[in-house]
Every structure is written in C-alpha cells, then in structure tokens.
Amino acid sequence: MDAVIRKRAAYVCQSCTRRGLQLRRQSRRSYSSAAPGQPDIYDVVCVGGGPAGLSLLTALRANPVTSHLRIALVEAQDLSKVKSWKLPPDRFSNRCSSLTPSSALFLDQIGAWEHLERDRVQPYQEMQVWDGVSGARIEFDWAPGSAPAAGTTIAYMTENLNLTSGLLKRLDQLGGVSVFDGAKVENITFGEQTEELDLRQWPVVHLSGGKQLFARLLVGADGANSPVRSFAGIEARGWDYGRHGVVATLELEGEPWGDQTKTAYQRFLPTGPVAMLPMPGNYSTLVWSTTPQNAALLKSLSAKDFVALVNAAFRLTPTDLAFMHTESSGQADEYSWRMENTPVDSRLIPQVVTGVQEGTVASFPLKLRHADTYIGERVALVGDAAHTIHPLAGQGLNQGQGDVQSLSKTIEYAVSHGQDIGTRMSLESYVSERYAANHVLLGVCDKLHKLYSVGSGPLVPLRSLGLNAVNAFGPLKSFLMNQAAGNGIKVV
Numbered sequence: 235m236d237a238v239i240r241k242r243a244a245y246v247c248q249s250c251t252r253r254g255l256q257l258r259r260q261s262r263r264s265y266s267s268a269a270p271g272q273p274d275i276y277d278v279v280c281v282g283g284g285p286a287g288l289s290l291l292t293a294l295r296a297n298p299v300t301s302h303l304r305i306a307l308v309e310a311q312d313l314s315k316v317k318s319w320k321l322p323p324d325r326f327s328n329r330c331s332s333l334t335p336s337s338a339l340f341l342d343q344i345g346a347w348e349h350l351e352r353d354r355v356q357p358y359q360e361m362q363v364w365d366g367v368s369g370a371r372i373e374f375d376w377a378p379g380s381a382p383a384a385g386t387t388i389a390y391m392t393e394n395l396n397l398t399s400g401l402l403k404r405l406d407q408l409g410g411v412s413v414f415d416g417a418k419v420e421n422i423t424f425g426e427q428t429e430e431l432d433l434r435q436w437p438v439v440h441l442s443g444g445k446q447l448f449a450r451l452l453v454g455a456d457g458a459n460s461p462v463r464s465f466a467g468i469e470a471r472g473w474d475y476g477r478h479g480v481v482a483t484l485e486l487e488g489e490p491w492g493d494q495t496k497t498a499y500q501r502f503l504p505t506g507p508v509a510m511l512p513m514p515g516n517y518s519t520l521v522w523s524t525t526p527q528n529a530a531l532l533k534s535l536s537a538k539d540f541v542a543l544v545n546a547a548f549r550l551t552p553t554d555l556a557f558m559h560t561e562s563s564g565q566a567d568e569y570s571w572r573m574e575n576t577p578v579d580s581r582l583i584p585q586v587v588t589g590v591q592e593g594t595v596a597s598f599p600l601k602l603r604h605a606d607t608y609i610g611e612r613v614a615l616v617g618d619a620a621h622t623i624h625p626l627a628g629q630g631l632n633q634g635q636g637d638v639q640s641l642s643k644t645i646e647y648a649v650s651h652g653q654d655i656g657t658r659m660s661l662e663s664y665v666s667e668r669y670a671a672n673h674v675l676l677g678v679c680d681k682l683h684k685l686y687s688v689g690s691g692p693l694v695p696l697r698s699l700g701l702n703a704v705n706a707f708g709p710l711k712s713f714l715m716n717q718a719a720g721n722g723i724k725v726v
Contacts, residue, residue: 273425276306276412277655278645279439279449281419281462283309283316285331285394286617286634287455288401289341293642295408296344299650300642306412306447308439313415317402319395323353323515328481328594330519331397331631332389332498332511340639341400345407350392350400356514357387358496362582363701366503366552367689370698371582388498389628391511391519397631418442422452422465436656437465437612451645451656452613455634458603460619466610472603472622475683477506478529479625480522480597484510484544485589499584500626501548503555504689507626508547510584518584520544521625523683528559529597535565540595541587542569548583550576552689600624602680604673608665612656614641621672624679633672640667 278294280287291307294300321327333341341347361374374388405411421440425433425448437452454462463470500509506523513519522532522544532540542565546555554572558565603622608615617634644664648655685697 273431273433273448274446275304275436275448275450277303277450278453279306279308279437279447279451280453280455281308281439282453282455282457282617282619283307283311283313283398283402283415284455284457284617285397285401285631286638287453288398288405289344289346289635289638290453290455290616290642291411292346292401292405292408293340293344293638294645295405295410297642297646299646301408301410303645303649303655304412305410306414306449308417308419308441308447309413309415310418311415313402313413316395316398317406319399321354324517325591326354326483326513326517326519326594327393327395328483328519328591328596329394330391330481330511330513331394332391332628333397333635334389334632335387337632337635338390340635341397344404346401346404349403349407351396354396354514355390355392356496356512357390358498358512359386359388360495360497361388361500362497363500364502364582365686365694365698365701366501367694368698370701372701391513394631414441414445414447417445419456419461422461435611449612449656450654451661453641454613454615454619455617456619458601458618458622460615462613463605463615463619466613466615468605468607468610468613468615470603470605472601475523475600475602475624476525477523477600478526478597479600480520480524480529480532480595482520482540482544482596483513483591483594484518484520484541484587485591486516486518486585487588488516488585497584499548502686503547504552504687506683507686508544509626509628510544510548510587511628516585518587521628522547523600523624523626526599531559531562533595533597535563537590537592539563539565540590542566544587544590545569546572549573549578602676604676608637608669609658609661611658614661614664616641620668621676623676624683626682627675627679629675629679633675636671637664637668640664 280291287307291305294303294305338347362371363374364371418441419439420442423438423440425436425438427434433448437449439447439449439452452462454460456462496512498509498511500507505525505528508522510518510520532543535543543558546558546569550572558568561568601622602624605615605620608620616637620637621633623630623633641664644661645655648660653660688694
C-alpha cells in the first residue's frame with residue numbers, strides 16, 4: 235500500500251498544499267478512505283451513471299496505469315435495478331442506440347462487451363436511405379472487395395439498458411468504485427483552505443443527506459442539462475429544432491429481407507426523417523422525427539392506427555401522410571384504401587409492421603447544443619453534457635464513447651507522466667482531440683436536417699442529384715460507409 239501511495243503522491247498538485255511536509259501528509263490522506271473529520275477526497279468523481287459515465291469509469295478501472303485512482307460515481311437512479319434489468323426475449327425497450335464497430339471494440343477492450351446480453355444485440359450490414367419527396371436513394375451496401383477487414387457490420391443495435399446493465403456488471407467485477415446511487419446532487423461548490431490543505435480550486439459535490447465529495451477531477455456525464463457544466467460556468471449554445479423524436483418497438487411481418495442480412499431504413503420527409511432499425515428476430519425500433527403536433531397524435535392513436543401510420547410513412551407520399559395526420563382516428567382504413575392505388579417495390583422498403591409493443595410509444599424534444607469547451611480547471615464534460623445532436627445519423631452515443639476513449643487516454647498519460655490529472659493543462663489534449671471532430675458531425679447532421687426539411691422548390695432536384703451521384707460513385711459511398719461504421723480516417 236505504501237508503494238501505491240508513493241506512486242500516487244508523485245502527481246499531487248503542488249499548489250494544493252501549503253508546505254512540502256504537508257504535501258506528503260496530504261498524499262497519504264488523498265488516496266485512502268477519509269478519516270473522521272477529514273475531507274473525503276477522490277481522484278475522479280463522475281456525476282452521471284449513463285453509458286458515457288460508466289464507460290469512463292470502467293476504462294479507468296480496467297487500465298493498470300489508472301486502476302489505483304480513487305473513483306466515485308454519483309447517480310440519481312437506483313443502479314441495482316439497472317444492473318438486474320431483464321426483459322423477456324420478445325420484449326424490447328424503446329430507447330435503443332446504434333453502436334459503431336469502433337465503439338463496440340472499445341467496449342470489448344475494457345471488458346464490458348461480454349457482459350451485454352448478446353442475444354439482444356443486433357448487427358446490421360446495409361442501409362437504405364431515400365428522399366421522401368423525389369424518391370432519390372442511396373443504398374449503403376458493401377460492394378465486392380470494399381468491405382473493411384473488420385467485417386461488413388455497419389453498426390450494432392441494442393437497448394440502452396442492455397448497455398448500462400453490462401457496464402455495471404463489468405464495473406462490479408472490477409471493483410474499487412465508490413457508488414453513490416439514489417443520491418441527488420444538491421449543490422457543487424469549491425473547497426476551502428485549512429491549516430493543512432488548500433482545496434479552494436477543488437470541486438465539492440454536495441449530495442442529499444449531507445455527504446460531500448472532494449474531486450481532483452470532476453467529470454460531468456450528467457446529460458444535456460448538466461449541473462457540472464453549470465458549476466464550471468461553461469455555456470452550451472445551439473437551438474431547438476421544433477421537432478420531437480417518436481420512439482416505439484415494432485413487430486414485423488415475415489423473415490428479414492436478404493436472408494441473414496439485416497438492413498436499416500431511413501426516409502427523409504419534410505417534417506423530419508423516419509427510421510426503422512433492426513432488432514433481433516422480427517422486431518424493429520422506430521425513431522420518427524416529426525412536429526410536436528404530429529408526435530402528440532401518434533401517441534394518442536390506437537395500436538392499429540399507429541401501425542398504419544408507420545407503414546404509410548415508408549410507402550405513401552408526403553401529401554397523403556399530411557392528410558392522415560389531420561385525422562384523429564381511422565388511419566388504418568385510410569391507409570388500406572390509399573395503398574390500393576400506390577405501387578411499391580417491397581425490396582426497397584422495410585417489412586410491413588404488424589404490431590407495436592404496448593407502452594413503448596414515447597417522444598422527446600430534439601435540439602442541438604454544443605458546449606463552448608469540454609474542460610475547466612478540475613472539470614471535464616463527456617457525452618450529452620458536452621454536446622447534443624440530432625438523431626438522424628444515430629451518432630449521439632458513439633460521440634460519447636469517443637469522448638470517453640479520449641479522456642481515459644488523457645488521464646492515463648497524465649498519471650504515467652506524473653501530472654495532476656485535474657489541471658486544465660493536463661486536460662488540453664482531450665478537448666483538442668474531440669471538440670473539432672464533434673463540431674463537424676454536429677454541423678453535418680444539422681445541415682442534413684435543414685436540407686431535407688424543404689418540401690418543394692429548386693433545392694429538391696439539386697439534393698436528389700447529389701444523392702443519386704453518391705449512390706453511383708462506389709469509392710465515395712464506401713468512404714461514407716466506413717465513416718458511419720467508425721472505421722474511416724479522421725476528417726479533422
């Protein structure tokens with residue numbers, strides 16, 4: 235233990251003590267359980283027990299260089315319920331995410347991938363994306379010889395709860411993390427100077443019940459309305475889209491098209507894109523970006539009418555859809571009548587939806603936000619606390635995983651080089667690596683949303699020409715597919 239303490243003391247910040255002797259005393263206190271009356275000091279305090287926060291702590295604990303750090307996790311939910319989460323094989327949660335192969339590889343490297351319920355993870359190899367107004371289409375399928383060495387999988391679909399449950403099981407296996415779940419963050423302040431310690435620049439997390447956690451590095455993985463970001467005085471800029479994302483778990487007819495090949499489908503409508511993403515068996519998850527009024531209607535419909543409107547979203551014209559959204563009921567009959575005179579190619583659209591699982595239809599507002607920076611003195615932001623993206627590309631969770639990979643490497647470097655992990659200088663490489671990359675992706679998704687929100691005029695044929703050109707140019711399409719899968723070169 236003394237050897238570990240000496241190793242940790244090597245990168246204690248000199249400014250946090252008043253004398254060299256007190257530094258040596260502090261080093262012994264800072265990395266062990268706090269004595270009665272002494273500050274409870276941690277190297278890393280992470281607020282937020284979602285995928286980003288749990289992945290970061292798992293990465294730190296799994297790495298021999300950082301495994302000795304004293305770490306705390308603060309989460310408002312009861313994590314024991316998340317860890318023991320279980321659903322029948324024919325039931326799926328409505329909050330799902332796509333994990334790129336690079337994100338899945340990272341989870342495997344930190345030992346979390348094997349703890350996911352693998353029969354609830356669905357890889358898909360192709361994507362069909364088309365313009366709902368003009369019909370222009372791009373087919374993301376691997377041409378012979380163009381697939382990367384890692385395989386043909388574009389992404390893996392899984393429930394968010396499957397991911398967080400797996401991460402918690404891995405974290406429990408690793409041990410060494412002080413978990414404060416079911417705990418609300420009442421306030422975050424700075425510490426004080428005492429005769430022995432100067433903690434005036436150290437964040438102090440005040441929990442409900444009176445517990446106080448002093449952080450050498452405070453990580454905000456606490457979502458779009460991040461209290462950690464507010465404490466650090468970091469502004470997040472952006473705008474609301476005036477759209478809601480409607481999610482649901484769908485039951486499909488027949489076997490997946492293309493034998494064992496699974497395909498994701500997305501159609502751009504003037505009100506927003508609608509996507510059907512494959513889940514195991516004959517199930518799919520729906521993400522439909524639409525107006526708040528349409529979202530309210532979808533949530534109010536009977537299962538039969540809801541299913542009809544989802545099928546219509548992939549088959550009927552935007553004009554037909556707009557009319558069906560004006561009806562408070564009867565969409566099933568309307569859809570059947572209109573389909574009698576609407577020719578479709580079943581090879582280019584998803585299977586017919588036959589049912590929606592009860593209780594899975596929900597919605598949430600869509601917005602774009604980007605923090606001015608991801609770091610402050612002794613503060614770092616990851617995931618939605620740093621950026622919030624439109625879901626049309628399915629990259630929100632992968633952005634968070636990219637943040638975690640970068641931040642964990644940054645902390646590893648600081649520890650191995652005797653640096654204080656909480657200083658802005660130690661954290662600079664994290665924000666340098668991630669900020670520009672995230673900003674580019676945020677901008678691309680924002681421009682795509684705006685481009686396809688136009689339902690008429692000269693922009694429609696121009697965007698259709700571009701989509702058809704990309705579809706016809708194999709090398710460019712392969713490049714885009716590799717970027718979507720997380721296998722491509724860095725563009726910034």
